[in-house]
Amino acid sequence: MSGNSKIIIKDVNLHFGKQHVLKNVTANIPEKQITVILGPSGCGKTTLLKTMNRLTDLYPNVKIKGSIHIGDDDVLNTKKDITEIRRHMGLLSQRPYPLPMNIFNNVAYGLRISGRKSKKYLKPRVQHYLQMANLWEEVKDRLTDPASSLSIGQQQRLCLARGLSVDPDIILADEPTSALDPLSSEVIENKFIELKSQYTIVMVTHSLQQARRIADYVIFMYLGEIVEQGPAEEFFNNPKQELTKKYIKGLFN
Amino acid sequence: MVVALVFSMTLPVMLAIGLYYKSSGLLMEQSLFNLIFSKDWRPLSGHFGLFPFIISSLWVTVLALIIAGPICLFSAIHLTQYAKSYVLKVMHPIIDILAGIPSVIFGVWGVVVIVPFVSQHIAPLFGKQTSGYTIMSGGIVLAVMIIPFILNILIEVFKSIPEELTEVTLSLGATRWMVVKHILMRKAFPGIVSAFGLGLSRAFGETIAVLMVVGNVTRIPHGALQPGYPLPALIANNYGEMLSIPMYDSALMLAAFVLLIIVIIFNFISRMVIHRMIKIM
Numbered sequence: 094m095s096g097n098s099k100i101i102i103k104d105v106n107l108h109f110g111k112q113h114v115l116k117n118v119t120a121n122i123p124e125k126q127i128t129v130i131l132g133p134s135g136c137g138k139t140t141l142l143k144t145m146n147r148l149t150d151l152y153p154n155v156k157i158k159g160s161i162h163i164g165d166d167d168v169l170n171t172k173k174d175i176t177e178i179r180r181h182m183g184l185l186s187q188r189p190y191p192l193p194m195n196i197f198n199n200v201a202y203g204l205r206i207s208g209r210k211s212k213k214y215l216k217p218r219v220q221h222y223l224q225m226a227n228l229w230e231e232v233k234d235r236l237t238d239p240a241s242s243l244s245i246g247q248q249q250r251l252c253l254a255r256g257l258s259v260d261p262d263i264i265l266a267d268e269p270t271s272a273l274d275p276l277s278s279e280v281i282e283n284k285f286i287e288l289k290s291q292y293t294i295v296m297v298t299h300s301l302q303q304a305r306r307i308a309d310y311v312i313f314m315y316l317g318e319i320v321e322q323g324p325a326e327e328f329f330n331n332p333k334q335e336l337t338k339k340y341i342k343g344l345f346n
Numbered sequence: 347m348v349v350a351l352v353f354s355m356t357l358p359v360m361l362a363i364g365l366y367y368k369s370s371g372l373l374m375e376q377s378l379f380n381l382i383f384s385k386d387w388r389p390l391s392g393h394f395g396l397f398p399f400i401i402s403s404l405w406v407t408v409l410a411l412i413i414a415g416p417i418c419l420f421s422a423i424h425l426t427q428y429a430k431s432y433v434l435k436v437m438h439p440i441i442d443i444l445a446g447i448p449s450v451i452f453g454v455w456g457v458v459v460i461v462p463f464v465s466q467h468i469a470p471l472f473g474k475q476t477s478g479y480t481i482m483s484g485g486i487v488l489a490v491m492i493i494p495f496i497l498n499i500l501i502e503v504f505k506s507i508p509e510e511l512t513e514v515t516l517s518l519g520a521t522r523w524m525v526v527k528h529i530l531m532r533k534a535f536p537g538i539v540s541a542f543g544l545g546l547s548r549a550f551g552e553t554i555a556v557l558m559v560v561g562n563v564t565r566i567p568h569g570a571l572q573p574g575y576p577l578p579a580l581i582a583n584n585y586g587e588m589l590s591i592p593m594y595d596s597a598l599m600l601a602a603f604v605l606l607i608i609v610i611i612f613n614f615i616s617r618m619v620i621h622r623m624i625k626i627m
Contacts (some may be wrong), residue, residue, distance in 0.1 A: 148513050153431050180519035190510045193533045203518035235453070252514065259518055 099124035099263065099293040099340065102147060104168060105159035105169075106118025107140060109152065114140050116222075116317045118159070122310070127285055127294045129304045132314035133340075136296045141314070142265050145295070146182045147175050163263070180207070183256025185266040189248035191240030194257075196232050199240045199251055203259040218258065226254035226289075227280060253284065264288070266296040270303065282307050313337055369600035372593050381600060387564045389424055394597035396604060398566045402481065402574030405567055406556055407549045410486030414493050415542055422500035423526055427512075434501070437498075445494035451560035456487035461559050464571075474571050479561035482570040487559055488549050496545040503537030504530065536620040543616025547609045553578035577605045 102120040107115035114137045122128045130138040143149050145161055147168060161168045168178060180203075192199050200219045209215065218286075219236075223229040228250040232243070240251055249269065256264060267283075270278035285294055285307055298304055306310060308325040321328065321337045332338050372381070372394060384395030425434050464486070465478030509532055515525045530540075561573025562583065585598050 143513075146517060148516065151509065151512065176516070176519055177522050179517050180516060184514055184517035187508070189512050190508065190530055192511070192515065202515075203520075205523055206518070206520055206528075244459045247506075255514075255518065265517075300411055 096150050097124045098122060099163065100295070101160075101162040102141075102145075103160045103162070105141075105144060105157065105161065107149070107158075108154075108156045110154040114317050115144070118317075118319055120319060120322055121311050122293065122295060124293050125289055125291070126292045126309035127289050127296060127307050128310040128312065129308035130295065130312045130314060131301070131304050131308075131340075132236070132299065134299055136314045137317040138314050139267050141296050142267055142295060144169070144314075145265060146179045146184065148184075150175070179262050180259050182263040182265050183253075183259065183261040185249070185252055185256055185264065185269040187268045189245060189252045190270040191248050191251055194240065195237045196240050196243070196251065197236040200258050203255060207259065212264060222254040222258045223251075223256055226250040227284060228254060244277075244303070246273050246280070247274055249281060250284075251278065253281070258286075264292050264294045266294065268297055268299065270298075271300075278303075292346060313340065316339075357595045358606075358610070362603065365599050365603040365606060368411065369603055372600055381597075382604065385566055389594050389597065392593060394593065394600070396597075396601055398564055399575055399580050399601065400604065400608075401566050401606075402560070403550060403576040403578070405570065405574055406484040406488060406560060406576050407546060409481060409570055410488035410492060410549045411542060411546055413485060413489035414496055414545065417489075418493055418496040418500055418541070418545075419538065421497055422504050423530070425501060426504040427522070427526060427530070428611050437501075441494045441498055444490075445498070447549035448508070449552060449555040449620045451559075452487055452491050453555035456483055456555060457560035460486050467616050469571050472571060476571050476573075477555050479559060479573055480571050481560060481567050481574045484556045484560035484574065484576070485570065487555050488552055490557060491552060492545040492549050495548055496541045499544065500534075500538065503534050503541065506537075507533050536623040537618050539619045539623070540594070543619075545614055546599035546616075547612050550609055550612065551578055551605065553576070557582060577601050581605075
């Protein structure tokens with residue numbers, strides 16, 4: 094494996110009440126590559142993603158053991174303020190959830206709450222991130238329109254711009270294209286490939302084709318356990334586990 | 347089925363027409379404007395100014411909303427955002443019970459507890475002396491009565507906001523409180539307006555509990571620690587009693603008509619606000 098590990102997950106066990114959702118999950122997520130967490134629905138892949146920035150705190154009756162190191166911090170057991178750590182990770186969810194504000198403010202919000210409020214500072218920043226998300230040309234004349242007036246594909250790109258605005262070094266994406274049409278999906282996928290020179294990207298998907306198209310590193314999960322992980326080429330061409338072979342051939346379900 | 351539907355749809359209109367028709371006797375003699383804005387209420391000499399009653403009603407209602415509004419809003423936010431899930435499960439039956447208590451019981455509670463409390467504790471704070479039968483007492487009793495209705499709607503409003511919105515906002519480095527203040531409150535705003543609007547309409551028409559504690563003195567109140575005489579109390583106290591006085595029943599019908607119209611206006615305004623807010627978001 095080339096490069097360094099950005100996120101080091103070790104022996105993570107997660108329970109929702111009595112349900113054992115993540116079982117002894119251990120993985121190293123490489124820096125500045127696209128890591129795809131693959132697996133059928135309900136295998137715990139979204140939960141694993143949300144454990145990385147502790148959104149699991151929101152759920153009732155959650156118990157987590159183990160450690161997730163990002164840089165020097167153990168996210169799960171840190172004494173640091175979790176909001177500060179979350180700022181290093183942009184989140185792109187399954188469906189776009191624009192904030193109930195206009196287009197400009199959607200991108201500016203993250204900057205504003207971290208204290209950067211002057212219009213003079215915000216304007217070029219917002220433009221920069223909207224350009225990064227390939228949305229600027231479409232919205233530059235209607236920045237004061239409500240974000241909900243955009244199409245779903247545009248909204249998802251707006252959410253990407255919003256996530257990038259706080260200058261994270263990790264992008265967490267939870268099936269970010271599952272609600273989009275093929276064309277908008279392609280835009281997002283290409284964007285990810287472009288962005289991976291600057292960001293570590295972790296994406297959850299259940300689409301084998303999508304994983305083949307963009308993954309550098311694959312983590313394959315089934316029923317809360319990691320079945321197999323490795324560099325994409327090796328994973329797809331030379332899988333070691335029976336279960337993986339079956340899944341790749343599409344013999345699942 | 348269609349007949350039933352048409353019946354229920356035309357009911358408010360028929361009510362309004364009926365009340366208007368019944369009060370038309372008085373309206374032929376005096377102008378509506380005069381009746382609404384005159385403070386002169388002397389039925390024996392034919393003066394039926396409704397202004398003191400309208401103002402009393404507004405006082406009690408607005409006071410009730412000022413008390414109940416923040417309580418409901420903060421409770422709903424706490425219950426849906428911060429509290430453990432079993433708290434909400436415990437709260438639901440409590441709210442239902444509170445909503446189901448007959449209003450006369452709230453009235454008795456008001457007379458026994460709130461009226462003396464206002465007289466002995468609240469009024470002295472402002473250096474005033476009163477029997478306790480005041481707008482303030484009416485407002486407090488009414489606030490308690492509308493809390494379950496407003497709270498119920500607000501809980502639903504906050505529950506209907508997708509959790510992912512909270513997740514994405516947290517990921518931008520927001521704290522829980524920022525999420526509530528900047529995002530959820532904004533998203534919930536139309537719902538909050540409609541909850542308050544419904545509470546307002548309910549409060550405006552509430553009769554018996556208010557009547558028992560508010561003092562029922564025909565005078566324009568100039569503060570919360572003075573007695574008042576709201577519209578519904580006027581109608582309930584007098585209808586069927588002094589109808590030998592000419593035009594008296596007509597005046598009470600007009601009072602009922604005005605009450606109905608004001609409630610409809612409340613409803614209409616909150617609907618408009620909601621409509622505009624939804625467009626903006």
